Amino acid sequence: MGLTAPAEHRTVAYAPESQEGWVATRLDFLVNWARANSLWPMPFGTACCAIEFMATAASDFDLARFGMERMSFSPRQADVLICAGRVPFKLAPIIRRIWQQMPQPKWCISMGACASTGGMFDNYAVVQGIDTIIPVDVYVPGCPPRPEGLLYGIRMLQEKVKNERAADAGTRDEMEPDPNSQLYIPPSVIDELGEPFGNSVNQTRSGL
Amino acid sequence: MTRFEVVRTGDNAPAGQPVTQRNVPHRGAEANPSANALQERFAAAIKRVEVIWGETVVYVDPGSVREVIRWLHDDASQRYDFLSDVTAVEYRDAEVPIEVVWHLRSLPFRRFLRVKAQIPKGMPLEIDSVYDIYRAADWLERECYDMFGIRFRGHPDLRRILMWESYKEGFPLRKDFPLRGRFSRSEQLRQALAQNPEARYSMEELTIADAFAELPQDMRERLSKGERTGE
Numbered sequence: 001m002g003l004t005a006p007a008e009h010r011t012v013a014y015a016p017e018s019q020e021g022w023v024a025t026r027l028d029f030l031v032n033w034a035r036a037n038s039l040w041p042m043p044f045g046t047a048c049c050a051i052e053f054m055a056t057a058a059s060d061f062d063l064a065r066f067g068m069e070r071m072s073f074s075p076r077q078a079d080v081l082i083c084a085g086r087v088p089f090k091l092a093p094i095i096r097r098i099w100q101q102m103p104q105p106k107w108c109i110s111m112g113a114c115a116s117t118g119g120m121f122d123n124y125a126v127v128q129g130i131d132t133i134i135p136v137d138v139y140v141p142g143c144p145p146r147p148e149g150l151l152y153g154i155r156m157l158q159e160k161v162k163n164e165r166a167a168d169a170g171t172r173d174e175m176e177p178d179p180n181s182q183l184y185i186p187p188s189v190i191d192e193l194g195e196p197f198g199n200s201v202n203q204t205r206s207g208l
Numbered sequence: 209m210t211r212f213e214v215v216r217t218g219d220n221a222p223a224g225q226p227v228t229q230r231n232v233p234h235r236g237a238e239a240n241p242s243a244n245a246l247q248e249r250f251a252a253a254i255k256r257v258e259v260i261w262g263e264t265v266v267y268v269d270p271g272s273v274r275e276v277i278r279w280l281h282d283d284a285s286q287r288y289d290f291l292s293d294v295t296a297v298e299y300r301d302a303e304v305p306i307e308v309v310w311h312l313r314s315l316p317f318r319r320f321l322r323v324k325a326q327i328p329k330g331m332p333l334e335i336d337s338v339y340d341i342y343r344a345a346d347w348l349e350r351e352c353y354d355m356f357g358i359r360f361r362g363h364p365d366l367r368r369i370l371m372w373e374s375y376k377e378g379f380p381l382r383k384d385f386p387l388r389g390r391f392s393r394s395e396q397l398r399q400a401l402a403q404n405p406e407a408r409y410s411m412e413e414l415t416i417a418d419a420f421a422e423l424p425q426d427m428r429e430r431l432s433k434g435e436r437t438g439e
Contacts, residue, residue, distance in 0.1 A: 089372075089396060089397070089400035090370075090371065090372050090400070090403075090405075092397065092400040092401055093400065093401050093402075093403055093404075093405045094405050096401060097405070122387075122388065123387050123388060123389075124377065124380055124385070124386070124387065124388055124389030124396075125371075125380070125389075127397065127400075128393060132397055133397070133401070187392070187394030187395065187398070188392070188394070190393075190394050
């Protein structure tokens with residue numbers, strides 16, 4: 001009962017010359033508009049940046065204005081991974097698994113100096129920037145960034161989402177480095193480039 | 209009936225109430241009475257007693273640490289019933305041996321005692337565990353092992369606690385450990401990503417082990433085959 005519409009309701013009649021009841025637009029625009037204004041964040045807060053993130057979500061700054069009021073604590077229902085705080089090596093496989101569990105389309109905001117570069121924790125335990133583990137769309141600088149800074153980063157991400165095109169097939173590909181590619185840089189060379197002042201093995205604390 | 213109890217502190221404090229000490233000298237303040245009691249009872253094992261900023265440090269022979277701490281815990285005149293911390297110190301001066309430190313607190317007598325044992329140079333970094341006296345020593349000793357490489361004899365489950373299980377670079381708080389680790393950054397990242405984040409829980413740690421009998425049949429089968437990871 002009620003599952004099948006009566007015959008007179010199965011078709012919709014409209015007059016093309018009428019301006020009411022329909023709208024013509026680009027599909028990309030419509031999809032991106034919907035996506036950009038309903039980004040659900042997956043908060044990955046590990047340090048003081050998470051406190052600023054909570055302040056951003058609270059009523060003073062009100063993340064809900066941008067369609068983000070629903071914190072998705074399950075990665076499977078999230079659109080944006082917001083990494084707020086330093087990531088130690090022990091957490092590296094965990095944040096990567098959380099990223100892999102998020103469905104496409106997905107984006108990532110690296111919030112704060114530690115998540116973006118390792119910050120002041122240039123030591124044995126901390127990942128030197130989460131972009132060595134997962135792709136990052138927006139870096140928010142600051143130690144920690146103020147809520148205005150995070151909101152600016154979120155607005156930038158919304159701009160990025162609004163300018164995506166469904167025709168770009170490569171946008172959503174997860175690329176693994178191909179060792180046979182001409183552009184491939186082996187890890188040893190990356191280490192040399194990343195540590196211009198010598199191997200970390202030779203650097204001890206206190207000048208010993 | 210008063211709604212608030214007025215707590216008077218400092219010079220106005222009533223007799224018997226703990227007072228915050230003032231003008232404590234760097235060295236030579238009054239020692240904790242437990243230090244004298246220890247020297248009377250374990251004369252040979254107590255190497256020396258120092259009082260630094262009003263806190264008593266007792267240097268104990270590494271072989272008799274367990275005996276001393278057992279007595280401090282059990283004796284009716286001491287009753288050190290709370291183990292605050294187990295840690296170690298390595299000094300910048302390579303001649304000074306590594307010290308293992310126990311912070312003991314006696315709640316009934318309001319006493320604090322710091323027990324230190326110096327592991328002589330050239331000896332293996334081993335010392336007796338106090339796990340059977342204080343259960344709190346479990347994770348504290350694991351942390352001390354993880355950071356300094358000191359093996360606690362008699363600890364039931366001595367393995368890394370802060371770093372992951374397969375960490376191969378050594379013991380980070382030792383003075384010969386480079387600040388950025390021994391391996392290159394890309395190698396560190398490769399090894400970190402290769403770890404299995406769920407493999408560090410032993411079956412004893414999982415509360416699921418306690419409820420094994422009530423688990424569903426398929427889960428019991430999976431666990432009994434030795435499968436330890438979730439998902």
